[in-house]
Amino acid sequence: MNILEIQNLNVTFDTEDGQLRALRDVSFNVPEHRIVGIVGESGCGKSTLINSILGLLADNGQVEKGKILFEGQNLTELNSSQLRELRGVRISTVFQDPMGALNPVISVGTQMLHIQYRSSLSKSEKLDNAAEMLRRVRIPDRESALTRYPHEFSGGMKQRIAIAMAMMMEPALLIADEPTTALDATLEVATIELLQDLQQQIGCSVLFISHHLGVIAELCDDVVVMYAGEVVERGTTRQIFYRPMHPYTERLLQCDPAGQSERTRHLPTIPGEIPDLRLRTPGCIFAARCHCREDICDSTPPEVEIEGQSARCHRLVA
Amino acid sequence: GAFGAATMVVPRFALSQDGSVLTVRSYSDLQVLDPTFRLSLPEDDIIRSIFAPLVIPQAGDVWGWKPIAAQSIEQLDDVTIAFTLKDNIGFTDGYGQMTAEDVKFSIERFADPAMESPYAGDWSALKEVEVKDKLSGLIHLNQKFVPLWSTTLPTPASCILSKRAMEELGDKITTKPVAQSGQYLLAEWQPKQKTVLKRNPDWAHEQGGFDEIHIIPIEDPATAERGFEAGDLDYTWTSVASIPRLKSNPPPNSVVLEKPSLAYVWIGMNQDVAPFDNINIRRAVQHAIDRKGVVDAAYFGAASVGNGIIAPGLPGSRDSVTYDYDPDKARDLLKQEGATNLSVTLDILNQTDRLTAAQVIQANLADVGISCEIKQNDSGTFWTLGSKDGDYWNKLQIYLQRYSMQPDPSWATVWFTPEQVGVWNWERVNNAEYKALHDQGLGESDFGKRDEIYKKMQGLMDESGCYVFLTHEVVGAIHRDTIQPGLKPNGESLFSEFKSA
Amino acid sequence: MSEAVSKLYKALRRILAEPMGAFGVALVVLMVFGAVFADILATAEPSDISPRDRFQGPSITHLLGTDHLGRDLFSRVLHGGRIALSVALFSIAASLVIGVVLGLIAGYGPRWLDNLMILVFDALKSFPTVMLALALVTLFGPSLTAVVVVVILVNVPGYARIIRTQTLALKSAQFVSAAQSMGAGTTRILRAHILPNVIGPLLILASMDIPVVIAIEAGMSFLGLGVRPPTPSWGAILNDGFAAIRDTPWIAVAGGLPIIVTTLGFTFLGETLRDVFDPRLKVR
Amino acid sequence: MLNYSVKRLGLAVIIVSVVMLLLFTMIYLIPGDPAAVALGPRATDAMREALRVKMGLDQPIWIQFWNFFINAWQGDLGNEVLSDRPVTDVVLEQLPFTLALIAGGMIWSIALGIPLGCWTAIQPGGIVDRIIGILSVGVIAVPSFVIAIYALLIFAVSLRWLPAIGAGDSGDIIDQIIHLILPSLAVGLGWVGYLARLVRASMLEVLEASHIRTARAFGLPERLITYRYALTIAILPTVTLLGVGIGQMLSSAVFAEIVFARPGVGKLVYDAILTRNYPLVSGAVLVTTVLFIAINLIADLVVGVLDPRVRSRL
Amino acid sequence: MILSINNVEVTFRVGPWFNRQPILGVAGVSFDVAPGETFALVGESGSGKTTLANAINGLQSISNGDVTFLGERIDTTSQRNMKPLRQQMAMMFQDPVGSLSPRMRVGDLVAEPFHIHKIKANIKEETERLLSLVGLSGDFANRYPHQLSGGQARRVGVARAIALNPKLIIADEPTAGLDVSVQGEVLNLLNDLRERMDLAMIIITHNLHVVHHVADRMAVMYLGRIVELGETESMFRAPAHPYTAALLSANPEPDPDKAKERISLPAEVPSLLARPSGCEFHTRCPWVQSRCKSDQPFANGEVRNIACHYPLSPGDKLPVKQSSI
Ligand SMILES: Nc1ncnc2c1ncn2[C@@H]1O[C@H](COP(=O)(O)OP(=O)(O)OP(=O)(O)O)[C@@H](O)[C@H]1O
Numbered sequence A: 001m002n003i004l005e006i007q008n009l010n011v012t013f014d015t016e017d018g019q020l021r022a023l024r025d026v027s028f029n030v031p032e033h034r035i036v037g038i039v040g041e042s043g044c045g046k047s048t049l050i051n052s053i054l055g056l057l058a059d060n061g062q063v064e065k066g067k068i069l070f071e072g073q074n075l076t077e078l079n080s081s082q083l084r085e086l087r088g089v090r091i092s093t094v095f096q097d098p099m100g101a102l103n104p105v106i107s108v109g110t111q112m113l114h115i116q117y118r119s120s121l122s123k124s125e126k127l128d129n130a131a132e133m134l135r136r137v138r139i140p141d142r143e144s145a146l147t148r149y150p151h152e153f154s155g156g157m158k159q160r161i162a163i164a165m166a167m168m169m170e171p172a173l174l175i176a177d178e179p180t181t182a183l184d185a186t187l188e189v190a191t192i193e194l195l196q197d198l199q200q201q202i203g204c205s206v207l208f209i210s211h212h213l214g215v216i217a218e219l220c221d222d223v224v225v226m227y228a229g230e231v232v233e234r235g236t237t238r239q240i241f242y243r244p245m246h247p248y249t250e251r252l253l254q255c256d257p258a259g260q261s262e263r264t265r266h267l268p269t270i271p272g273e274i275p276d277l278r279l280r281t282p283g284c285i286f287a288a289r290c291h292c293r294e295d296i297c298d299s300t301p302p303e304v305e306i307e308g309q310s311a312r313c314h315r316l317v318a
Numbered sequence B: 001g002a003f004g005a006a007t008m009v010v011p012r013f014a015l016s017q018d019g020s021v022l023t024v025r026s027y028s029d030l031q032v033l034d035p036t037f038r039l040s041l042p043e044d045d046i047i048r049s050i051f052a053p054l055v056i057p058q059a060g061d062v063w064g065w066k067p068i069a070a071q072s073i074e075q076l077d078d079v080t081i082a083f084t085l086k087d088n089i090g091f092t093d094g095y096g097q098m099t100a101e102d103v104k105f106s107i108e109r110f111a112d113p114a115m116e117s118p119y120a121g122d123w124s125a126l127k128e129v130e131v132k133d134k135l136s137g138l139i140h141l142n143q144k145f146v147p148l149w150s151t152t153l154p155t156p157a158s159c160i161l162s163k164r165a166m167e168e169l170g171d172k173i174t175t176k177p178v179a180q181s182g183q184y185l186l187a188e189w190q191p192k193q194k195t196v197l198k199r200n201p202d203w204a205h206e207q208g209g210f211d212e213i214h215i216i217p218i219e220d221p222a223t224a225e226r227g228f229e230a231g232d233l234d235y236t237w238t239s240v241a242s243i244p245r246l247k248s249n250p251p252p253n254s255v256v257l258e259k260p261s262l263a264y265v266w267i268g269m270n271q272d273v274a275p276f277d278n279i280n281i282r283r284a285v286q287h288a289i290d291r292k293g294v295v296d297a298a299y300f301g302a303a304s305v306g307n308g309i310i311a312p313g314l315p316g317s318r319d320s321v322t323y324d325y326d327p328d329k330a331r332d333l334l335k336q337e338g339a340t341n342l343s344v345t346l347d348i349l350n351q352t353d354r355l356t357a358a359q360v361i362q363a364n365l366a367d368v369g370i371s372c373e374i375k376q377n378d379s380g381t382f383w384t385l386g387s388k389d390g391d392y393w394n395k396l397q398i399y400l401q402r403y404s405m406q407p408d409p410s411w412a413t414v415w416f417t418p419e420q421v422g423v424w425n426w427e428r429v430n431n432a433e434y435k436a437l438h439d440q441g442l443g444e445s446d447f448g449k450r451d452e453i454y455k456k457m458q459g460l461m462d463e464s465g466c467y468v469f470l471t472h473e474v475v476g477a478i479h480r481d482t483i484q485p486g487l488k489p490n491g492e493s494l495f496s497e498f499k500s501a
Numbered sequence C: 001m002s003e004a005v006s007k008l009y010k011a012l013r014r015i016l017a018e019p020m021g022a023f024g025v026a027l028v029v030l031m032v033f034g035a036v037f038a039d040i041l042a043t044a045e046p047s048d049i050s051p052r053d054r055f056q057g058p059s060i061t062h063l064l065g066t067d068h069l070g071r072d073l074f075s076r077v078l079h080g081g082r083i084a085l086s087v088a089l090f091s092i093a094a095s096l097v098i099g100v101v102l103g104l105i106a107g108y109g110p111r112w113l114d115n116l117m118i119l120v121f122d123a124l125k126s127f128p129t130v131m132l133a134l135a136l137v138t139l140f141g142p143s144l145t146a147v148v149v150v151v152i153l154v155n156v157p158g159y160a161r162i163i164r165t166q167t168l169a170l171k172s173a174q175f176v177s178a179a180q181s182m183g184a185g186t187t188r189i190l191r192a193h194i195l196p197n198v199i200g201p202l203l204i205l206a207s208m209d210i211p212v213v214i215a216i217e218a219g220m221s222f223l224g225l226g227v228r229p230p231t232p233s234w235g236a237i238l239n240d241g242f243a244a245i246r247d248t249p250w251i252a253v254a255g256g257l258p259i260i261v262t263t264l265g266f267t268f269l270g271e272t273l274r275d276v277f278d279p280r281l282k283v284r
Numbered sequence D: 001m002l003n004y005s006v007k008r009l010g011l012a013v014i015i016v017s018v019v020m021l022l023l024f025t026m027i028y029l030i031p032g033d034p035a036a037v038a039l040g041p042r043a044t045d046a047m048r049e050a051l052r053v054k055m056g057l058d059q060p061i062w063i064q065f066w067n068f069f070i071n072a073w074q075g076d077l078g079n080e081v082l083s084d085r086p087v088t089d090v091v092l093e094q095l096p097f098t099l100a101l102i103a104g105g106m107i108w109s110i111a112l113g114i115p116l117g118c119w120t121a122i123q124p125g126g127i128v129d130r131i132i133g134i135l136s137v138g139v140i141a142v143p144s145f146v147i148a149i150y151a152l153l154i155f156a157v158s159l160r161w162l163p164a165i166g167a168g169d170s171g172d173i174i175d176q177i178i179h180l181i182l183p184s185l186a187v188g189l190g191w192v193g194y195l196a197r198l199v200r201a202s203m204l205e206v207l208e209a210s211h212i213r214t215a216r217a218f219g220l221p222e223r224l225i226t227y228r229y230a231l232t233i234a235i236l237p238t239v240t241l242l243g244v245g246i247g248q249m250l251s252s253a254v255f256a257e258i259v260f261a262r263p264g265v266g267k268l269v270y271d272a273i274l275t276r277n278y279p280l281v282s283g284a285v286l287v288t289t290v291l292f293i294a295i296n297l298i299a300d301l302v303v304g305v306l307d308p309r310v311r312s313r314l
Numbered sequence E: 001m002i003l004s005i006n007n008v009e010v011t012f013r014v015g016p017w018f019n020r021q022p023i024l025g026v027a028g029v030s031f032d033v034a035p036g037e038t039f040a041l042v043g044e045s046g047s048g049k050t051t052l053a054n055a056i057n058g059l060q061s062i063s064n065g066d067v068t069f070l071g072e073r074i075d076t077t078s079q080r081n082m083k084p085l086r087q088q089m090a091m092m093f094q095d096p097v098g099s100l101s102p103r104m105r106v107g108d109l110v111a112e113p114f115h116i117h118k119i120k121a122n123i124k125e126e127t128e129r130l131l132s133l134v135g136l137s138g139d140f141a142n143r144y145p146h147q148l149s150g151g152q153a154r155r156v157g158v159a160r161a162i163a164l165n166p167k168l169i170i171a172d173e174p175t176a177g178l179d180v181s182v183q184g185e186v187l188n189l190l191n192d193l194r195e196r197m198d199l200a201m202i203i204i205t206h207n208l209h210v211v212h213h214v215a216d217r218m219a220v221m222y223l224g225r226i227v228e229l230g231e232t233e234s235m236f237r238a239p240a241h242p243y244t245a246a247l248l249s250a251n252p253e254p255d256p257d258k259a260k261e262r263i264s265l266p267a268e269v270p271s272l273l274a275r276p277s278g279c280e281f282h283t284r285c286p287w288v289q290s291r292c293k294s295d296q297p298f299a300n301g302e303v304r305n306i307a308c309h310y311p312l313s314p315g316d317k318l319p320v321k322q323s324s325i
């Protein structure tokens, strides 16, 4: 049973010098009770993807075609008030910069109250809910924490508050966009463990974005690999990390310094540049940088699926 | 519809309609209530209402007076005036009945040089006041003093204060007066907002027309006119410029009045500063100015040309001046003096009508080849321009000037005597003959002779070339038809003489 | 040189592409054109008086009617535009320059200097303008110079404060630290890194201040401290209109309309300029 | 917060001193003789001289300054030239009227300007935005006395709905408020436009912030987001500016006070300057400066109340 | 030694004006950097790494200690003498886009060092050379910072840093927010330069894998102090300070099946306003003993410089929490 199904999603941005195709034929699923990770080059459209799910694309962006099925409902066809009914209740989000995600002039307690505005509980019950949530994310002294303002918390605590808010309505889907970038290893691990705990307690699905392959490996059940606005490969974490099918995934894993057992001063990279998203080239999107590029790569690659792991590459057909 | 609108309006008329409250505008707020140190006309009116004067000016179209505190008052000879007070005039705050002793105190206090009253001159001829009995006495003068009956007695200079109160209170009258005695009492003063006079319950004689008089200080006449039209005032002065509009299109239920004014407006030239140290250039200017054009432009046709410093109706008033509008003659004079490229500065007060007049003057002068720059001054600066205390008086060239006036010609001529040079005589004409005539006029009571004296004096002024007389202005006023205003011939108000119609 | 021209051309095209920008440019051009060619466009000598023709309503001969001295208002408005525009532009430009410099100094300089300057700014701002005007006029005589100096004194504290606040905020921005770490001196940091980032909002505020300048000019003419009559100025026309507003509302309209048009023009031009030159807003 | 206020008050003392110093310099520069004005045309030289001595005008300007200063600290602003009443009384009895006027102007500008600013920011570039944009700049550009006069002619003279002059009966609050409607509109209308533009600009900026996106992601109602989440932040620079704007309103108050024949400090100072009533000028400027500083202080404290980040720094 | 810093302290004053309290952002840090060496600074967020970098560059005045760069005292030199020194020392800031002036084009940003130091050069050519050196094509010169992706902005930062051939580069989190490939590119670029120009580098980062590969020596900071400093390899092999051990054990590995042995620490970091007594780490240390609460340990001054009363030795059993999936 999939909580979220994305089918052939295409998103474009209007810019001064032409249309920018930020997402192209993106398809993947988020099954119930699973944590799905998204990795990919910076600028490949990860944040754009979650913004389209939430219906919060920038004014110049639009969903060209494709479906976003959430619990069977196509989100792209909903109007703004129907979407609003889902946001926060069924889908919650922790954004890329959790430090800036809290309103600086409203106390944490009030913000947590506002989120529950749909509930018919009394105010004190709502506050109890909020305090309970803060307890779960291990914020000390939570009664007074509710009356404090975001700037009075350290970065790590703000991050955990953002997670608490996202979890409070016990959503079916939690989206987390690079929530640990600015944290040191100990806090990063603590955050991951927290997410795992909560996911198990609430029983939701998680869509988790990170550049840190170690974190993905540790946290996620499934992984989606994106490149230049396309999903190039998806599968279970083990499949992706142990048996990558797409050359880009392969190269990406090789590039991780953590994967280098020998200490080396020269780290591996993928030569070449991300293609210009404004120019639509036929053929494989990764072809220009691919180490096993052949002539056939100039035509659109097929999607090949093996044991639930699928990738878009000509090499797999052979 | 109509009824609804009426009820909206009614509450704001209510006070006036029951006839007991009169709301009038004054052009300035009260500042000093001491008759001896009063500063402005609106104060005069209030002072006269609360400190009963021996006499007040009479309302109507001819100058005259009528007794208030005096039962009788008459001139026995050139230097003696006998008076008897009405019985039964009391001072408030328990200061007892008004007696001849109080009259003696008040008038001698006024004249006392040590008091340094700016109005001490009104009583400059006073020798002493002699108390004959409780209510009567004699006023003795040093010499004959004709303006006594026109500009001394009918002003607050004859207001009677309580001797006992003044002595007890340290000879000081503040804006909260004590020992009031008039037809009205000052009930309330809200600075810059409202002064309320209420009928004096103890006043046993002729009553004023209204139970209460509300005096609203409004400086700007246009504001006052709008206040009147909005129904917030019963009576107000208007600006001269508004008279044509109000006359042709009067607001409903109101009466527009036009009264001759006593004030005089002229162009003055400083005969001690170049180029006006040359009489021919002064004469050229006299001929260059189209007086009718200037007056017409500045007052939009409401005022007529004046021919001197003494307004029609007073002895000395003239029908013409000795110079005519003759630009060619002006040009000739200038050419004759070799003054081809003259450029002068015209100083004026920063008021709309003056600026308008000045621009016409500017055009007139340009016409004969004098380029003229208009310099507007705020009042604080303007009134010191010709004063010998400052340094501008040695630069002052030509200016537009207006003095206000009391109903006696000596009030006009006094400013142009030699001792006023560098004070109010900015033209600096230093003419001994003029001075002699002025002094003579003060002691002459015959109307014909006075007329001659003052005409002669204005002739001397024409001759000096320093003056171009423009106008006496007019006074405009507007009132509801439900009231009958009590006004002096020149339109100044007498609060206690207002009646409901 | 040609590069500058082409840059200018590009900028102009972008401004004109925005409806608001085109609108603003049109209004400004209209006013400037009127002022520059006042001699040709005017239907009469602006200061020729003819009291007989006073208070005439708008007509073919007098497009905007006549004033209380029978002068042609249309011609006076055109000629007055020269003074209004030059005074407004010059004094606002001068206030901007001074305000920006002082604001940068206050914001970037040492704490005590900042406090001192804020103190002087506040003192100046809480001061009655009439008093300032009177004092200055005694120093300079009633003249355009006095008007300009008053406007500068009135505007500079506000501008400087705005610049100061923003400078304070940017002072600790990372790109400023970066420039410092490369050894950039204070002037370079202020000129190249801070100024371009603080000037935008101020430009718009300043363009909205054009009526303030004209109001000050009008106020000073009212006191007789401004432009000397009969020189036409919008402030003087407004004053004339104020005196006669009951009978002849068109005088105030004649004085007020150009002010509104000019302000609208400069404000929209200013806003578009800001948007066009803000690199961050280009995606649109 | 209290200590912050104390510090600001300390600064205020210095500002006041600077203002007074400036003022005395100007008094020294401006021509015109208070004694001559006070005594009128009939006074003699000797009398004028005597009054000058009494007012201390014969002394060097710095001594006058020092005397004024020392006395002012003891709460004595001297007596005014004309009526010889204590300046403190004269100013304080006019102050409430000006405060009411400015407060009224503020209410107009806040009540109209802020919603307009929000409204236009929600759909920038839309028809509503454009029309309100033109209107608000237009309103800024129309001189306040023109607005005042027309409002008066329409509502007071023609329709007679509202009074044309005065401040209303001193005992009757309703009457006073009715008398305040037109003058405060005249004072505040320009600021409506100003505020609308400012609020729009800062709303546009705040609506881009990531916490607003977060709020949207939680499905909060748009009204809550606009008015609670965005406006509370967007309003902050406006509050500071309003504090500064009080100074400007004080000067436009003079116009309203003349046109509506209202009592008030603006006109008081204006008249006092023109009559060279210097004790009154100094006293009134002192009071308005203190007022100005106090209002700025309040504005800063309001910012503190609205912005907890600032509050903890106060 | 190209850089030696000795007992550096940085004091901030925080709190309202009537109650200003000094806090030590950096509390007595000493180390040297040799030419050509890469030195890594790691530690908790908020432990003073950026502050220390700023102090070295002279952007942050120090309240105690001294910083000597190329034989000159940075902390006491005047602004004027500082300028030539800064030519020799380049900084890369934590926030790649934020450290680029938003209204300057990339070309001008890269050319800025030349303008600042009034170096006569064909600036256009130099800019192109530098941009190509960091792998950006020439048309980037016309872009504004906000038009760059994070990785591209980093590269512009690198280009500016190396423009004047400095002797030392201080790079604050040069890889945060970048995917591993771009991260590799940036680090390789720096490494190439180091090899070519004998450049010394200080790298501040949270990414321990990166440290492991590129740093010769590393220092671990906690609450403004260096708790352990030594050769990178030996520290990774055998961390001696409990905090180092915890940090290294926390490092997530990109291997889904690898069982992790972690030292878990209580989450609450002490406030700088109330530094714990004795060993400042004792509030979170799993091995805390009574002495730790009262006596402050001092760095032992050896090559492996440890500030701990009871340093761990390689064979010690760790109180680990097993976490596996
Ligand atoms: N509003 C917009 N207008 C135009 N282009 C945009 C807009 N938002 C994003 N883009 C472009 O779309 C692409 C995808 O951006 P997105 O933010 O989704 O990347 P990302 O994968 O989240 O990157 P990162 O890992 O750096 O967060 C980028 O090339 C970006 O420049």
Ligand SMILES: Nc1ncnc2c1ncn2[C@@H]1O[C@H](COP(=O)(O)OP(=O)(O)OP(=O)(O)O)[C@@H](O)[C@H]1O
Pocket (backbone or CB within 6 Å): A182, E012, E013, E014, E025, E044, E045, E046, E047, E048, E049, E050, E051, E052, E094, E272
């Ligand atoms: N200007 C300042 N005023 C007061 N405290 C400051 C200031 N700058 C930094 N601090 C404090 O000093 C400490 C060290 O900050 P610093 O930025 O150096 O940490 P960091 O190690 O770089 O952290 P991160 O890894 O999050 O970048 C922090 O507690 C911070 O709150």
Ligand SMILES: [Mg+2]
Pocket (backbone or CB within 6 Å): A046, A047, A048, A096, A177
């Ligand atoms: Mg992203």
Ligand SMILES: [Mg+2]
Pocket (backbone or CB within 6 Å): E049, E050, E051, E094, E172
């Ligand atoms: Mg840092």
